[in-house]
Amino acid sequence: MAAPRLPLEGVRILDFTIVWAGPSGTVFLGDLGAELIRVESLQHPDVNTRGQVRIPKAALEGSAGGQFPHGDPGPRPWERSAGFQYSGRNKVSMTLDLERPSGIEIFLRLVQKSDVVFSNYAAGTLEKLKLTYPVLREANPKIIMVYFPGFGLSGPYKYFKGFGSNMEALAGLTALRGYTDMDVTANGAVFQADAAAGAMAAFLTLMALHYRNRTGKGQFIEMSQAETTLHHLSQAWFEYAMNRRVLGPMGNRDLYAAPQGVYQCQGDDNWVAITIENDEMWERFCGVIGRPELAHDPRFSDAVSRYRNQEELDPIIAAWTADQGHYQVMEILQGKGTTAGAVISHREIFDDPHLQARGFFKQLEVPGVGFFPHAGPVYKMSKTPLKEPRRAPTLGEHNEYVYKTILGYSDAEYEELVRDQHIGDTYVELLPKAKTGEVAR
Amino acid sequence: MPFALEGVKVVDLSHHIAGPYCTKLLADYGAEVVKIERPDGGDPARRMSPFFHDDPHPEKSGLFLHLNTNKKSITLNLKTELGKKIIKDLVRDADIVVENFHPRVMPSLGLDYPVLEQINPRLVMTSISNFGHTGPYRDYKMSEIVAYAMGGVMHVTGMPEREPIKLALTVEQIFTGNVAAAATMGAFVGLQVHGIGQQLDLSMMEIQTGNQDRAISSLFSYQYSGESTFKRSRETWRTILPSGVYPTTDGYVQMSGGQASWWERVCRMIDRLDLIGDPHFTAPENFYGNADVKAEVDALMYEWLFQHTKQEVMEKAQEFGYLTGAINTMEDVFNDPHLAARGFFVEVDHPYTGPLKYPGANFKMSETEWKAGRAPLLGEHNREVYCDRLGYSAEELVRMREQGVI
Numbered sequence: 001m002a003a004p005r006l007p008l009e010g011v012r013i014l015d016f017t018i019v020w021a022g023p024s025g026t027v028f029l030g031d032l033g034a035e036l037i038r039v040e041s042l043q044h045p046d047v048n049t050r051g052q053v054r055i056p057k058a059a060l061e062g063s064a065g066g067q068f069p070h071g072d073p074g075p076r077p078w079e080r081s082a083g084f085q086y087s088g089r090n091k092v093s094m095t096l097d098l099e100r101p102s103g104i105e106i107f108l109r110l111v112q113k114s115d116v117v118f119s120n121y122a123a124g125t126l127e128k129l130k131l132t133y134p135v136l137r138e139a140n141p142k143i144i145m146v147y148f149p150g151f152g153l154s155g156p157y158k159y160f161k162g163f164g165s166n167m168e169a170l171a172g173l174t175a176l177r178g179y180t181d182m183d184v185t186a187n188g189a190v191f192q193a194d195a196a197a198g199a200m201a202a203f204l205t206l207m208a209l210h211y212r213n214r215t216g217k218g219q220f221i222e223m224s225q226a227e228t229t230l231h232h233l234s235q236a237w238f239e240y241a242m243n244r245r246v247l248g249p250m251g252n253r254d255l256y257a258a259p260q261g262v263y264q265c266q267g268d269d270n271w272v273a274i275t276i277e278n279d280e281m282w283e284r285f286c287g288v289i290g291r292p293e294l295a296h297d298p299r300f301s302d303a304v305s306r307y308r309n310q311e312e313l314d315p316i317i318a319a320w321t322a323d324q325g326h327y328q329v330m331e332i333l334q335g336k337g338t339t340a341g342a343v344i345s346h347r348e349i350f351d352d353p354h355l356q357a358r359g360f361f362k363q364l365e366v367p368g369v370g371f372f373p374h375a376g377p378v379y380k381m382s383k384t385p386l387k388e389p390r391r392a393p394t395l396g397e398h399n400e401y402v403y404k405t406i407l408g409y410s411d412a413e414y415e416e417l418v419r420d421q422h423i424g425d426t427y428v429e430l431l432p433k434a435k436t437g438e439v440a441r
Numbered sequence: 442m443p444f445a446l447e448g449v450k451v452v453d454l455s456h457h458i459a460g461p462y463c464t465k466l467l468a469d470y471g472a473e474v475v476k477i478e479r480p481d482g483g484d485p486a487r488r489m490s491p492f493f494h495d496d497p498h499p500e501k502s503g504l505f506l507h508l509n510t511n512k513k514s515i516t517l518n519l520k521t522e523l524g525k526k527i528i529k530d531l532v533r534d535a536d537i538v539v540e541n542f543h544p545r546v547m548p549s550l551g552l553d554y555p556v557l558e559q560i561n562p563r564l565v566m567t568s569i570s571n572f573g574h575t576g577p578y579r580d581y582k583m584s585e586i587v588a589y590a591m592g593g594v595m596h597v598t599g600m601p602e603r604e605p606i607k608l609a610l611t612v613e614q615i616f617t618g619n620v621a622a623a624a625t626m627g628a629f630v631g632l633q634v635h636g637i638g639q640q641l642d643l644s645m646m647e648i649q650t651g652n653q654d655r656a657i658s659s660l661f662s663y664q665y666s667g668e669s670t671f672k673r674s675r676e677t678w679r680t681i682l683p684s685g686v687y688p689t690t691d692g693y694v695q696m697s698g699g700q701a702s703w704w705e706r707v708c709r710m711i712d713r714l715d716l717i718g719d720p721h722f723t724a725p726e727n728f729y730g731n732a733d734v735k736a737e738v739d740a741l742m743y744e745w746l747f748q749h750t751k752q753e754v755m756e757k758a759q760e761f762g763y764l765t766g767a768i769n770t771m772e773d774v775f776n777d778p779h780l781a782a783r784g785f786f787v788e789v790d791h792p793y794t795g796p797l798k799y800p801g802a803n804f805k806m807s808e809t810e811w812k813a814g815r816a817p818l819l820g821e822h823n824r825e826v827y828c829d830r831l832g833y834s835a836e837e838l839v840r841m842r843e844q845g846v847i
Binding site: 162196260354374 | 466495507508554578593612616621623624629630644670673675688699777806809
C-alpha cells in the first residue's frame with residue numbers, strides 16, 4: 001500500500017527567512033509535508049541563521065564554542081552551527097544573488113513554480129529588492145505571500161529592527177517576568193516572540209492555502225511579530241483594559257494557585273517546579289513531605305491563606321527537596337497526584353524516559369560530523385505520521401535540483417550561473433581573490 | 442470581504458487556556474465554533490482573573506472573554522446518555538473537533554477518535570494534552586510552570602546564582618494553542634485535498650521541548666559539546682556591544698548585540714563617530730568579551746542613556762539600526778503610537794462589561810477578513826443549536842435542563 005499522503009504534499013514554499021522566527025515557521029509546514037526551498041545567497045552570508053562564516057578564536061571562548069561539535073567550527077562553520085540544524089530541517093537549499101537583475105529573474109521563475117513565499121525579513125528589505133506582492137502576483141497570480149517583519153508593514157515603527165527579545169520588550173512581556181526582588185536588568189533575553197511568530201505565520205499560511213484551494217485566490221498577509229506576542233498576555237491586557245491595573249513580575253508564583261515555586265534538589269544546579277492547585281492536593285502534599293500538621297495549619301489550610309502566606313512555605317518545601325533528586329521529587333509527587341516537574345536541562349532531556357517512549361528525538365546527520373538526536377515534530381498524526389525529517393541542507397546543496405528539475409535550466413545555463421556566482425556552495429568572501437576578479441571582469 | 446474559514450464547522454470540547462486559544466483562532470477567521478460547556482459553571486476559565494471591576498462573575502473574566510471570541514456556547518453534560526448522543530449528532534456534521542481533556546476522558550465517555558471516526562470519517566480531531574496520549578508521564582499533572590520546567594528552556598532562564606525562572610502569566614499555554622491551531626489547519630487542508638481524516642496528538646511538553654526560543658539551539662549545542670550557547674545570564678551575546686537590559690531616565694530598554702560590524706551603529710547612536718573603527722574596540726581579542734573594554738563601552742552607554750527616555754533611546758538606536766525595544770508596561774502598550782496607527786486595538790462590546798479594548802488581529806490579509814466579535818454567555822446558543830439545528834422542541838429543552846443534561 002502506498003504511504004498515506006502528508007497533508008501538505010504537493011505544496012511548494014519559498015523559505016526566504018532569517019534568524020529564528022521565519023525558519024521555525026517553515027519547519028512547522030515542512031513537518032506537514034510541504035516542500036521547502038530555502039533561498040540563500042553566496043554574496044550575503046546569513047550569520048543570524050547559519051552562524052558566522054569566519055569565527056575568530058576569541059569568539060569561540062565562552063558561549064560560541066557550544067555552537068560547534070567539540071567547539072570546532074571546522075572549515076565551513078555555517079554548515080554545522082547548532083541553531084541551523086533545527087531551523088534547516090526538511091529544507092532544500094538553493095543560492096542566487098538578488099542584488100542583480102538576473103537573480104531577481106531567477107527568483108520570479110521560482111515564484112511561478114511555487115505556492116507560497118514566506119519571509120520575515122525586516123520591512124524595507126523586500127521593497128528594496130522590488131520583490132513586493134504586486135510583483136510576485138504578476139509572476140504568479142495565485143501566489144500566497146506571508147511577510148512578517150518585527151513590527152508589521154505600517155506605523156511609525158515599521159522600519160524598526162529587532163530580535164524576539166526586543167519585540168517582546170515592546171509588547172510588555174519583559175516587564176511581566178523576572179525575580180520579584182531584582183529589577184528588570186536581571187531579565188536575560190528570551191525569545192518567546194520568535195516561537196510565537198513562527199507558529200502564527202504557519203497558521204496564517206495554512207488558512208490562506210485553504211482559502212485558495214476553495215476559491216483559487218492567492219493573497220498577501222502581513223503580520224507583526226510584536227502584536228503576536230501581545231495575544232499571549234491575556235491577563236495583563238485585560239487587567240489593564242478592565243481595571244486600569246498594571247501587572248508586574250511574579251517570579252515563579254502562579255496567578256491562581258499557591259504555593260508554587262522552584263526548589264533546589266540534590267546535585268549541581270538541579271531544581272524541581274511544584275504547583276499546589278487545591279486543598280486536596282495540599283493535604284496530600286503535606287503527607288508526602290512528612291508534615292501532615294501543615295494541612296490544618298490556619299496559615300495554609302485554605303486557598304486564600306496559602307496564597308497570602310506562601311513565602312513562609314518556601315523554606316519548608318526547600319528543606320524537603322534539598323536532599324533528593326529532582327526527577328525523584330517529581331516521581332514521588334506525581335505518584336500522589338501532585339503537580340510537579342523536574343527542571344530538565346538540555347543535557348538530560350535526551351534521556352528523558354517519556355520523550356524516549358514517544359520517539360520524540362530523531363537521529364539526524366550533521367555532514368562530516370556524525371549523527372545527533374534532534375527534537376522531532378511537535379505533533380503526531382494518526383493516519384499520516386510525519387516522515388523522518390531530513391537533515392538541514394548545506395549551502396546550495398540542492399542547486400541542481402532547483403535549477404534543473406524545477407526551473408528547467410539547461411546544463412550550459414547552469415554552468416553559466418555557476419560562473420556568475422549565483423550558484424555555488426561557498427560564500428564569495430571566502431573564495432580566492434583571483435577567482436572573484438575573473439568574475440568581476 | 443469573506444472569511445478564510447467560512448463554512449468550517451468546529452465542535453469545541455476544550456476548556457481552560459490552550460484549547461480555547463486554538464479554537465479562538467479558528468473562530469476569529471470565520472469558522473463556526475460551537476463550544477460545549479459543563480452545565481455547572483461552564484469553562485473553568487470563567488472563574489479565572491482578571492475580572493471586570495474585580496467582580497468575579499462568570500461572564501466577566503477577561504481571560505475567558507479573550508480566549509473565546511466569536512464562539513457559540515451550549516451547555517451539555519457529557520456524562521449523560523443524551524449528552525453523548527448530542528455530541529455524536531454534532532460531530533456527524535462537523536469538520537473539526539478540538540479537545541484538551543486528560544487522555545483518559547474521551548475514551549471513558551465512549552467519544553474517542555475510533556468512535557467518532559465511525560460517525561464521520563471526514564473529521565480532524567485535535568487532542569491537546571499535558572504529555573500526549575502515550576508514554577510514562579501520560580497521567581502526570583501539569584501547570585504552566587511545570588510545562589516550562591520540563592521542556593528544558595527554563596533551566597537556561599534566569600540568573601546563574603539564582604533558581605531558574607518562568608516566563609510571565611500563561612504564555613506557554615497560549616503558545617500551545619497557537620501550535621495546535623497550525624497543526625489543526627494543516628490536517629484540515631490535508632483532509633480537503635487528500636480526503637484523509639485523522640487525529641492529532643499534541644503534547645504540551647513536546648511543544649516546549651521543540652520550542653524555537655533557545656530550546657532547539659541549546660539541544661544541539663549540548664549534544665555537540667556539553668555546553669549550551671545559552672545559559673542563565675544577564676547577557677546573551679558575549680561581545681562588548683550593549684546587550685541586555687539598560688536603564689534610561691524613565692525606565693528600561695532591551696538591547697541586542699550581534700556582529701562586529703554593529704560597533705559602528707553604536708558609535709552613531711551615541712554620537713561618538715571618533716570611535717568608529719577604533720581597534721581598541723574592534724580588534725577581535727577586544728571585541729569578543731574583553732571585560733575591561735566592555736566596562737568602558739557600558740560607561741559610554743550610561744552617560745548617553747541617562748540623558749534620554751526609553752522611547753527616545755529606542756528611536757535613536759533604531760535610527761541607526763541597533764536592535765532595541767523599550768520595555769513597556771501594559772499601560773505603555775495601551776498608549777503606544779505604533780499599535781494605535783496599525784489599528785491593533787479593537788473595541789468589543791459585551792452585555793456584562795460594555796465596550797472594552799481587545800487585542801485585534803496581529804496581521805492583515807488582503808483577501809479575507811478577521812472578526813471582532815465577543816465571547817458567548819454560558820449556554821447563550823442552546824436554543825439555536827438544540828432547537829433550530831438538532832430539532833428538539835422548547836418543551837424538550839426544558840426537560841433536558843430538568844434532567845441536568847444542559
